[in-house]
Amino acid sequence: MMKTVRCAAAVLALLSAPGVLAAGDGDAGKLKANTCMGCHGIPGYTNAYPTYRVPKIGGQSADYLAAALKAYKSGERPHKTMQAQAASLSDQDIADIAVFLASAPGVH
């Protein structure tokens, strides 16, 4: 019985530990997302060399957006501009930006 309680307490502690799963704040994310808009906030904006459209990220899943930013930050995902942008972001910044973008208003 005691063992079960200890296990449950450990799980709870893990779940609530800051930084393990940073909870995003959309209002804070809105301020931090200003730079993103230079490319992602322009409909049809094009990446150069190679040429393709900068992805639509409004309405995208927050979990995916956070994973993408972390992969850019670690260098695992290629894209020089995105790696440079993500390099200065903390886990909290990433969580905030992801939550904001997932429910951001549209340009139109």
Add this chain to the structure above:
Amino acid sequence: MRHLTQLVALAALVAAGPALAADMPTPEKVTVCAACHGADGKATQPIYPHLAGQYANYIEQALKEYRSGKRKNPIMGAQAAGLTDADIRALAAHYAAQSSLLHTPSIHGAAPK
């Protein structure tokens, strides 16, 4: 008269455009993508990206980067390895044509419902 014929042909082509997109056959290989991204581009789990309404050439770029190994992901690398350029074009066009869950974000205005 010849100009008129050309004009009519052009008008017919223009009018047929959206109809062609709507009648586009679903690529056979969508069934594999659908397990995670949904057949309609709505992801089945929060960790997977929605593809519905995403730009086609961005999806093509992503698939080609997975195929070449430039972009590393164990699941996507394995999936993209077997795709031809034609497969990639068809899959990207399919997902781009789905009713969009995605949009260009703005830091102005209220969040949409």
